Structure formats: C-alpha cells, structure tokens
Amino acid sequence: TALDTAFGALTAENAANWFGGLTIGTLVTTAEELEDALNAGKAAILGNDITLDTALIINEAADIDLNGYTLTTVGLELTQGGNIADGTIASGDNTAMTPHLMISGGSVTMDNVTIDVNHHLNANSEWSEATGLEISNATAVLNNCNIKINNQTKAKWVFSYGISLVNADLTVNGGSITAACVAGTSANGPTNPNAISTIGNCTATLNNVIVDATYYCATVQGHATINTTDKTVTSAVIVDNRG
Numbered sequence: 001t002a003l004d005t006a007f008g009a010l011t012a013e014n015a016a017n018w019f020g021g022l023t024i025g026t027l028v029t030t031a032e033e034l035e036d037a038l039n040a041g042k043a044a045i046l047g048n049d050i051t052l053d054t055a056l057i058i059n060e061a062a063d064i065d066l067n068g069y070t071l072t073t074v075g076l077e078l079t080q081g082g083n084i085a086d087g088t089i090a091s092g093d094n095t096a097m098t099p100h101l102m103i104s105g106g107s108v109t110m111d112n113v114t115i116d117v118n119h120h121l122n123a124n125s126e127w128s129e130a131t132g133l134e135i136s137n138a139t140a141v142l143n144n145c146n147i148k149i150n151n152q153t154k155a156k157w158v159f160s161y162g163i164s165l166v167n168a169d170l171t172v173n174g175g176s177i178t179a180a181c182v183a184g185t186s187a188n189g190p191t192n193p194n195a196i197s198t199i200g201n202c203t204a205t206l207n208n209v210i211v212d213a214t215y216y217c218a219t220v221q222g223h224a225t226i227n228t229t230d231k232t233v234t235s236a237v238i239v240d241n242r243g
Helices: 002-007 012-018 031-039
Strands: 025-028 043-046 056-058 062-065 070-072 076-078 081-090 101-103 107-119 125-136 139-143 146-151 155-166 169-173 176-181 191-207 210-212 215-229 232-234 237-241
Touching (some): 031 043, 155 176, 191 210
Parallel strands (some): 043 062, 101 125, 125 155, 210 232, 215 237
C-alpha cells in the first residue's frame, strides 16, 4: 500500500516507466484469458497459438505480445489503439465481410507482425471486398510487418485491400504489402487487388517497403498523400482513383 501511494499502482505503463521499458504482462493460453486480460487493460503475452471463434472488440488500449505464436480470428477491433508485436494474426477460414484487423481509434504500433488473411464468402455475391488491416480515424506505425490479403470469393466484382485507411495516418517501415484476389465473373469485373485503399483525407509514408499488387493505391471520396522511399513495387498502376 505504501509503495502504491508513493509510486502508483503496478500497471504495465508504470512498470515501463520504472524499469526502462520492461513490460509486465499476463500469460494467456486460451481465447477467454486473452479477452479477459485485454478488457482489463493488461498486457497479454501469448503462451501458445490461440483461435478466436467470434469477433472481438477491445475498448482499452491493447498491448499484445504474440510471442512468436499465431492468433487466428474472424475479426479483431481495437478502439483505443495499442501495441502488437512478434507473431502472426491469421484469418483461418474467414467468412466475414469485415476488416480482419481494425484500428478504429487512438494510435497503434506494430512490430514484426504478419497479418495473413484468406477471405472466403460462400455466397452468390454481386460484390466482394476483403481487407487485411483497416485503420479508421487513427494513427498507425508498422515496423517490419508483412500484410497479406487474398480474396478468394467468386463474385461479379472482387476487390482486395492490404491496408484500408479512413481519415487516418500510416507509416510503414520495412516489411511488405501483398494483395491478391480472384477475377470477377462480370465482363466488367476484373481482378482488383489494391495495396492501399483510402477514404477521406489520409497520409501514408512507406519506407523501404515491398509492394506487390495490381494497384498501388485506390482513393475514394477524399485525398491521399503517398510518400515512398527505396521501394520495390510490383504494380501495373501506381494510383487508381475511383472517385
């Protein structure tokens, strides 16, 4: 009690200040333990691969140490941003027409994370869109991350977006963005894989990032500023303005 009074409670944030970056976290080995830790505002450290069978929304700043393991989800939303590091976030057999990982507020830093999304919607769809990472009204910094999206849903119009921005700011340092999808079945529905999609006013800065997609950036109802340095790009079209 005396120490709490003098120095503050034992929280991950205080521990980082006291011990020069040391994070005190909770080891989690089940979906329930992960959800409980994040909802309580605790740093979560994976102790093995974990699968979330339902979409998860976290309303606290989330600190997730994947610890080299894979977190398989059908949708994860962080409304207050946070930190994610060292592992893989995968879709498994994702059938949801939602972004796979969504940052809908605050700021997030991701270090050495792979987002690997295979999107399957088993329906007769007119339109199919799939997004690996969406950042909405937030700021994100990705360091040595690999973002992969593959929309395999057969529809008249098929789109895939590695990273979607909605009034957001993004910095990507190293790593890669890879977008792929099946061809649309309509005569006017070609294959539309986009590395980046933007809505509203967005800024993306890519430093030494490998980009592999048919379209580098698609902009809708707004303005996108794309800054790139030392890039390797496999793309037929650098900018695709759809509105």
